[in-house]
Amino acid sequence: MTAQLAPEAPGAASLVQPVAATGWRLAVRRFRHNTLAVIGLAVIVVIVLFCFVGPFLYPTDQTHTQLSQANLGPSAAHWLGTDAVGHDVLGRLMFGGKVSLTVGIAAGILATVVGTLWGSVAGYVGGWVDAVMMRVVDAGIAIPALFILLVISAITTPGVGGLIVILGFVSWLVPSRLIRAETLTLKNRDYVLTLRAIGGSHARAIGRHLLPNSVSTIVVAATFQVADAILLVAYVSYLGLGVQAPATDWGGMLSAGLTAAYSGRWWLIVPPGLAVILVVCAFNAVGDGLRDAFDVRGR
Amino acid sequence: MSILTTTDLGIAFATESGTVDAVRGVSLHVEPGETLALVGESGSGKSTVALAAMGLLSGNATVSGSAVVDGHEVVDAAEPALRKLRGSTVSMVFQEPATALDPLTRVGAQIAEVIRNHGDVSASDAAARAVDLLDRVGIPSPAARAKAFPFQLSGGQRQRVVIAMAIANAPKLLIADEPTTALDVTVQAEILELLRRLAADTGTGVLLVTHNMGVVADFADRVAVMLQGEIVETGGVEDVLLRPRHEYTKRLLAAVPRLAVAPAGAAATGGSGPVASAGPVASAGPVASAGPVASSGDPDGRPGAAPVVDLRDVSVTFGRGARAVHALQGIDIAVHAGETVGLVGESGSGKSTAARVALGLIKPTSGSVHLFGSDLRTARGRDRRALRSGIGVVLQDPVASLDARMSVAECIAEPLAVHRRGMSSADRRKRIDEVLDAVRLPRTLASRAPRELSGGQRQRVSLARALVLSPRLLVADEPTSALDVSVQETVLEVLRELQDDLGFACLFVSHDLAVVQQFAERVVVMRQGVIEEQGTTDTTLLHPTTDYTRRLLAAVPVPDPVLQRRRRADRLATLAAVDA
Numbered sequence: 082m083t084a085q086l087a088p089e090a091p092g093a094a095s096l097v098q099p100v101a102a103t104g105w106r107l108a109v110r111r112f113r114h115n116t117l118a119v120i121g122l123a124v125i126v127v128i129v130l131f132c133f134v135g136p137f138l139y140p141t142d143q144t145h146t147q148l149s150q151a152n153l154g155p156s157a158a159h160w161l162g163t164d165a166v167g168h169d170v171l172g173r174l175m176f177g178g179k180v181s182l183t184v185g186i187a188a189g190i191l192a193t194v195v196g197t198l199w200g201s202v203a204g205y206v207g208g209w210v211d212a213v214m215m216r217v218v219d220a221g222i223a224i225p226a227l228f229i230l231l232v233i234s235a236i237t238t239p240g241v242g243g244l245i246v247i248l249g250f251v252s253w254l255v256p257s258r259l260i261r262a263e264t265l266t267l268k269n270r271d272y273v274l275t276l277r278a279i280g281g282s283h284a285r286a287i288g289r290h291l292l293p294n295s296v297s298t299i300v301v302a303a304t305f306q307v308a309d310a311i312l313l314v315a316y317v318s319y320l321g322l323g324v325q326a327p328a329t330d331w332g333g334m335l336s337a338g339l340t341a342a343y344s345g346r347w348w349l350i351v352p353p354g355l356a357v358i359l360v361v362c363a364f365n366a367v368g369d370g371l372r373d374a375f376d377v378r379g380r
Numbered sequence: 381m382s383i384l385t386t387t388d389l390g391i392a393f394a395t396e397s398g399t400v401d402a403v404r405g406v407s408l409h410v411e412p413g414e415t416l417a418l419v420g421e422s423g424s425g426k427s428t429v430a431l432a433a434m435g436l437l438s439g440n441a442t443v444s445g446s447a448v449v450d451g452h453e454v455v456d457a458a459e460p461a462l463r464k465l466r467g468s469t470v471s472m473v474f475q476e477p478a479t480a481l482d483p484l485t486r487v488g489a490q491i492a493e494v495i496r497n498h499g500d501v502s503a504s505d506a507a508a509r510a511v512d513l514l515d516r517v518g519i520p521s522p523a524a525r526a527k528a529f530p531f532q533l534s535g536g537q538r539q540r541v542v543i544a545m546a547i548a549n550a551p552k553l554l555i556a557d558e559p560t561t562a563l564d565v566t567v568q569a570e571i572l573e574l575l576r577r578l579a580a581d582t583g584t585g586v587l588l589v590t591h592n593m594g595v596v597a598d599f600a601d602r603v604a605v606m607l608q609g610e611i612v613e614t615g616g617v618e619d620v621l622l623r624p625r626h627e628y629t630k631r632l633l634a635a636v637p638r639l640a641v642a643p644a645g646a647a648a649t650g651g652s653g654p655v656a657s658a659g660p661v662a663s664a665g666p667v668a669s670a671g672p673v674a675s676s677g678d679p680d681g682r683p684g685a686a687p688v689v690d691l692r693d694v695s696v697t698f699g700r701g702a703r704a705v706h707a708l709q710g711i712d713i714a715v716h717a718g719e720t721v722g723l724v725g726e727s728g729s730g731k732s733t734a735a736r737v738a739l740g741l742i743k744p745t746s747g748s749v750h751l752f753g754s755d756l757r758t759a760r761g762r763d764r765r766a767l768r769s770g771i772g773v774v775l776q777d778p779v780a781s782l783d784a785r786m787s788v789a790e791c792i793a794e795p796l797a798v799h800r801r802g803m804s805s806a807d808r809r810k811r812i813d814e815v816l817d818a819v820r821l822p823r824t825l826a827s828r829a830p831r832e833l834s835g836g837q838r839q840r841v842s843l844a845r846a847l848v849l850s851p852r853l854l855v856a857d858e859p860t861s862a863l864d865v866s867v868q869e870t871v872l873e874v875l876r877e878l879q880d881d882l883g884f885a886c887l888f889v890s891h892d893l894a895v896v897q898q899f900a901e902r903v904v905v906m907r908q909g910v911i912e913e914q915g916t917t918d919t920t921l922l923h924p925t926t927d928y929t930r931r932l933l934a935a936v937p938v939p940d941p942v943l944q945r946r947r948r949a950d951r952l953a954t955l956a957a958v959d960a
Contacts, residue, residue, distance in 0.1 A: 111396075271775040272783045272791075275845070278739040278855070280768025281798045289794075293785045 108297075111374040118370020124363035128356065132178035141172025144327050152341070155348055162348040164337065173334060174352050180330035182360070184244050184314045189307030191249030196256030197299055203257070204264030205287065215261065218254050226251040226313070234322035241324060244317075248310050256302040263298045267291050297375035301368055308364035315357045331357050381451075382409040383553045383585040384433055384470075388445035389455075391428050391437065391609075402428045403609045405445075410553060415579060415586040417596040417617070420606035421632070421864035422835075429606075430555050430589045434472055435462040450552050468498040471546040473575075475558040477538035481530040487541045488514070488526025494548045513544040518574055535727075536567035540574065547578055554579065557589040564726035564891070569935040569951065572599050591864065593636045594937030597621055597944040605629050617941045635866040637894035639936050640922065641947070686753050687714035688853045688885040689738050694747035696733055696909075707733045709909045710747065713887075715853065720879065720886040722900030722917065724893055726932070729906040735857050735889045739771060740764075752852060769799040772846030772884070776858035778838035782830035789826035792816070792845045799849055815844040818881075819874050836867035840874060847878065854879075857889045872899060893936050897921050905929050930954075 112118055139160075147167030155162045161170040203214035229251055233239070239247055267273065273286050317323050318332030329337070331353040338349030391403040403425040410416045418426045431437050433447050435454045447454045450469045454462065466472075474480045482490060491513055492506035501509070507526070514522035517540040530538055539559065546554055556575065560568035576599060579586050588600060596603055596617065604614040605626065613626040624630045696708040708730045715721045715738075723731045736742040737749060740756050749756040751767050759767055775781050782791050792812050796803055803811075813823050819840040830838055839859060846854055856875070860868035876899065879886060890896050896903055897917055904914040905928070912928045913920060924930045934951040938944050 270783075271777050271780040274741060275773045275775060275781065275842075276794060276798070278741055278768070278773045279771055279795050279798060279849070280765040281794070285798065289786075290783050294783065 108371075108374040112370050115370040115373060117366045118373075121363035121366030121370065124359055125367065128178065128360055128363075129182060132175050132182055135175040136172065139172060139175070141169040141176075143168055143172055143176045152346060154346075161352055162346070164334075164349055165341065170334075170348050170352060173329065174331075174356060177330045177334050177353065178356060180241060180324055180328060181311055181314050181332070181357070184241060184248065184330070185311030185360075186307050187245045188248035188252070188310040188314070190303055191245060192253040192306045192310065193256050193299060193303040195249065195253035196258075196302070197260045197295075199253065200257035200260030200262075201264045201287070201291065201295070204261040205268055205283075205291065207265075211261075215258075218257055221254045230317055230322060231320075234317070234320075238325060239322075241328075244314065244323065248313050248317075252306060252309060252313065256299075256306060259298060259302050260295060263295045264291055267294050297371075301372045301375065304364055304368035304371055308361045308368065311357065311364070312361050382448075383412050384408075384410040384447070384449055384587060386429070386433070386445065386447040389429065389432060389447055390444040391425070391432055392442050393438075394440045394442070401609055402441075403432070406606075406609075406611055408604050408611065408614065410585040410587050412552065412585050413579065413583040414602065415576075415588055415600045417588045417590060417600035417603045418606060419590055419593065419596055419603060419632075421591060421866065423608075424606040425609040426589045426606045427557055430472075430557050430587060433553075433555060433587065434466060434470060436466075436472075464498075467494055467551075468549040469551055470553040470555065471549070471551040473539075473542055473546050473554065473556040473559045476562050477535055477542050478530075478562075480542045481538060483530050486527050486529055487533070491526075491541070491545050491548055494545045498549045509548070510544075513548055514541070516547075516578070517541070517544045518570075519544075534567075535563055536570060539563060539567075539571055543571070543574065543578070547582070547584070550582060551584060553585045553587065555587045555589070558591070559588070560595060561590070561592070565893075565935040565937075566726065566931060568595070569598075569937070569948075572937070573948075573952075575599065592937070593621065593633065593865075593939035594944070597939045597941040598937040598948065605632070621939055621941055631866060633939065635869040636939050637865070637868070637892065637898055639894040639897060639933070639938055641933065641938070685716060687716045687750075688752060689887065690714045690750040691734065691738060691744075692748045692750070694734070694737055694744045694749065696730075696737060696742060697745045706909050708737070708744070711906070711909070711911050713738070713904055713911075713914075715885045715887050717852065717885050718879070718883045719902060720888050720900040722896035722903040723887060723889045723906065724891065724896050724903060724932075725906035725912075726891065728908065730909040731889050731891075731906050732857055733909075734906070735855050735887060738853075738887055739773060739855055740768065765799070769795070769849050770852045772849070772851035772854040774839065774842045774846050774854065774856040774859040776861050778835040778842070778862055781842045782838055784829065784831055786830070787826065788828050788830060788833070788841050791830065791841060792826075792848055795845060795849045811848060812844075815848050818847060818878055819844045820870075834867070835863050836871055839863060839867075839871050843871070843875065843878075847882070850882065851884055854884050854886045855889075856886060858891065859888075860895065861890065861892065868895070875899075893921060893933060905932070927958075 150159075150163050150167035151165055153159055153163045159169050159171070161174070163169055164173065199214060199218070203211045230247065233247055237243070268286070268291065270290070273290050276286055276290070314323065314330060315332030315335065318330050319336045321336060323330055323333050334353040335350060338346070338353070341349045386409075387407050389403060389406040390401070393400045393402055406425075406429055408416065408418075418429060420426045428437070432443060433449060433454060435457055437443065443455045445455065449465060452461070452465055452469075454465070481487065488507060488510045491510035492503070495501055495506040495509055496503070511522045511526050514526055519525050519537060519540055525533070525537075530541070533541065554575075559575065560571050563571060572595065575586065578584065588595070590596060600617045602615065603617050603620040604611050605620065605628065606612070607628050613620060613624065613629045620629060621633065624633055691711060691713045693710050693712060694708055695706070695710050698705045698707055711730075711734060713721065713723070713734060723734060725731045733742060737744050738751075740749070740751070752770055754763070754767055756764070756767065782788075789809070789812050792815060793808055796808055796811065812826055816823050816826060821837060821840050821844065825833070825837070825841075830841065833841065842859075859875070860871050863871060872895065875886075888896065888900055900917050902914065903917045903920050905912045905920065905924075905926070907928050913924065913926045920929065921933065924933060931954075934947065934954065938947065
C-alpha cells in the first residue's frame with residue numbers, strides 16, 4: 082500500500098507541475114472558480130449592506146403605527162407598500178433583516194463554537210469521556226429541536242440575545258460530531274505522535290496541530306450552521322415565538338402577512354419570503370464552495 | 381497471437397494544474413502463458429497502463445494509440461463491450477485485498493456472482509464452482525470457508541479469494557497490480573507460487589505490475605522497465621535483471637537492497653561458511669558494523685555500558701477479558717549508544733508496538749522501560765520531559781509525518797519550541813540550517829510547504845526534525861517503507877553518515893530484512909508479540925537458529941532470477957520436509 086504514496090523526484094517531478102501557491106491561496110483560487118459560491122458571497126454582501134446600511138439611505142419609521150397609511154400597495158412613496166399597521170414594507174424588510182441576520186449568524190457561530198469545543202474534547206480525550214459526551218449528543222439529537230423551542234417559549238419570551246443563546250444551544254450537536262471525527266483522525270497523525278513522543282504537551286498538540294488543521298472543517302460547518310440558524314429564526318418567529326412587536330424579523334413579517342395573503346396583498350409575503358430563501362441558498366452555496374476549496378483529496 | 385498488444389499507447393490526464401502526460405508511446409505485448417512484468421518507480425505510469433488495458437481509466441483521461449485485448453480494441457470501446465471483456469477475457473487482481481472484497485457478502489457468493497455475470501449458470505452450479513475455485517487457490521476446507529465473510533479471513537486468504545474471483549471465468553489475460561505489496565513476505569511467497577501455478581496450468585497471460593525486483597525475478601518471463609511514462613528497456617528477465625543495458629535500469633537495480641544469504645545447506649548446519657552474494661552490491665551489505673562501538677559485536681550483544689533504552693520483560697495487552705490482544709509478551713530489548721538495532725517481523729508481530737513503548741507512547745502492562753538509565757514509569761513532569769528531549773522520531777508515512785499547515789522550518793523547529801523555549805530566533809534559524817545541511821537538503825527549502833516536497837525530501841525533513849535536539853536515541857519506524865528504492869538508498873545513506881558522526885543509538889523497525897541487514901548491527905526477530913531470536917545481524921540473518929527466521933529469510937525474493945529459482949526450490953523442499 083505504500084510505494085504509491087511518494088511522488089519522487091525523477092519520476093513524478095517533471096510530470097506534475099509544482100504548485101507554488103500555499104494552501105490558503107489555492108483555496109481562494111478554487112473558490113473563485115466556483116461561480117455559484119461567488120454569486121452566493123455577493124448575495125450575502127448585498128443583503129447585509131441592504132439591512133445595515135439601507136436604513137440610512139431609505140429611512141422609515143418602524144416604531145409608530147400609522148393606521149392612515151395601512152395596507153397601501155407599492156407606490157413611489159412606499160416602494161413595497163405598507164403593512165396592516167402602516168409600516169413601510171421595504172423599510173421593515175431591512176429592519177427585520179437586521180434581527181434575522183444578527184440572530185442567525187450569531188447563533189450559527191455559537192453553535193459551531195460550542196460544537197467544536199465539545200467534539201474536539203471528546204475526540205482528543207477518547208475512552209469513556211468520549212463515550213459519555215457522545216451519548217449526550219445522541220440524546221440531544223433524538224429530541225426534536227421544535228419541541229425544545231416550544232417548551233422554552235411557553236416559559237419565557239426571549240429577546241434577541243435570548244434567541245441567539247437558545248438557537249445556538251439547539252444546533253451545536255451536528256457540528257460537534259463533525260469536529261469529533263476530524264479530531265479522531267488528526268490526533269493519530271504521525272506528526273502528532275512524533276510531538277507526543279519527544280514530550281510535547283497536549284496544549285501544543287491541540288493548539289499547533291489539531292485546531293489549525295480543523296479550521297477548514299470548522300469554517301465550512303459554521304457556514305452551513307448560519308444558513309440553518311437563519312431558517313430556524315424565521316421558523317420560530319413564524320410560530321410567534323420570536324422577537325415581539327414592534328421589533329420583527331423576516332419570519333415575523335411572514336407570519337403577520339399571512340392573513341393578508343388571500344386578499345391580494347402579495348407585498349407583505351413575497352419580499353420577506355424571498356429574502357429568507359436568497360440568504361439561506363447563498364450561505365449554502367458559499368459553504369459548498371468552501372468545502373470544495375479546502376478539500377485537497379481526490380484532486 | 382498475443383493476448384494483449386498495446387501500440388504507441390499514450391495517456392494524458394486533465395487536472396487542475398494542467399494536462400499531465402502519464403504514459404507516452406508504450407508498446408508492449410503479452411503472449412498466452414507468459415508473464416510480463418511492468419516495473420518502475422511511483423509515478424512511472426505502470427499502473428495507468430494496466431488500467432488502460434482494462435478500460436478502467438478515470439473520466440479525465442484521454443487515450444491515444446491502441447490497446448488490443450484478445451482481438452478487441454479497448455481504447456474508445458463502448459462500456460457494454462468492455463463489460464463483456466472484463467471478468468471473462470481479462471481480469472484483474474488489485475493490491476489491497478481488504479478493499480477488493482465486499483465486506484458484507486460471503487466470499488462464496490462473491491465468487492458465484494462473478495461466474496453468473498458472464499454465463500448462464502444456475503445459482504447452485506455457480507456456488508459449487510465457487511467452492512472448487514477456493515480449493516484451487518489453496519484455501520483449506522473450501523466448502524466451509526465459502527460461507528465466511530471477508531473479515532473472517534487473513535490478508536493472504538483474502539488475496540486468494542480475489543485471485544479466485546479473477547480466474548473464475550478462465551480469463552486469457554490476468555492483470556495483477558502490485559498483488560503482493562500489501563502482504564507479508566511469507567504470504568507473498570505463497571501468493572506468487574499460486575499465481576505461477578495457475579498461469580502455467582491454464583496458459584493465461586499475466587501482466588504483472590510491480591516495483592519489487594525480487595517479485596519480478598521470482599515470477600516474470602519478460603520485463604518492461606518504465607520511467608516517466610515511457611518504456612526504457614524490455615527483454616527477458618535474466619537479461620534485464622542481470623545484464624541491464626539502460627542507465628536507469630542499472631541505477632534502479634543498484635539501489636535495490638539485497639539480502640545476503642548463506643549458501644544452501646549452510647543455514648541448517650549453522651556453520652560459518654562463505655557468504656553467497658545475492659548480487660553485485662551484496663558485498664556492501666552485512667559489513668556495516670564498523671560504527672563507533674565496535675565492541676558491540678559480542679554474542680550477547682551487551683557491552684558493559686548501560687543501554688540507552690532498555691525494555692525489560694515488557695508486556696502490552698490491549699483490551700481486556702476475552703477480547704484482550706496480547707501485543708507484546710515479556711520482551712527484552714536493549715539498544716546501546718552508537719549501535720543500530722533492527723526490529724524485524726511480519727505484520728502483527730508487535731514490532732511497532734515495541735517501538736512505541738520505547739518512545740513512551742504506549743504504557744507497558746507489565747515490565748519496565750529504562751530510558752538513558754532512568755525508569756520511564758517513575759519519571760514525572762520536568763524529569764520526564766528532559767528524558768524525552770533525548771529522543772528523535774522518524775515514522776513511516778512521509779505525508780502524515782509533517783503538518784501540512786506548517787513550513788519546513790516550523791516543522792523542524794517544533795522540538796526546539798518544546799524543549800528550548802528560551803532559544804533566540806536567530807539561533808533557532810542557525811540550528812535549522814545546520815540540520816538541513818546534515819540531511820543534505822538545500823537551506824532554501826526551509827520556507828517551503830511540505831506539500832511541495834517529494835517523499836524522500838519529506839522523510840529527510842522528518843529526520844532533520846528528529847536530529848534538531850541532538851538526540852541520544854533515534855527511533856525509526858519503517859522510515860523508508862513508503863519510498864522508492866532509489867530514494868530509500870539516499871535516506872539510509874544520510875542516516876548512516878549521521879549516526880557515524882553523532883553516535884546516537886538507533887532502534888530501526890522494518891519489515892524489510894535486506895534493509896535491516898545492511899543497516900543494523902544487531903537484529904531482533906519478533907513474531908506474535910514474542911522475540912523469536914536476537915543477535916548480531918551477521919549471525920542471525922545468515923545462520924538463523926529458529927525455523928521462523930529461516931522461513932522468513934527463505935521467503936524474501938532476491939532480484940536475481942537464477943538465484944531466486946534455486947531459493948524457491950529450496951524453500952518448497954524445506955516446507956515439504958516440514959509437512960512430511
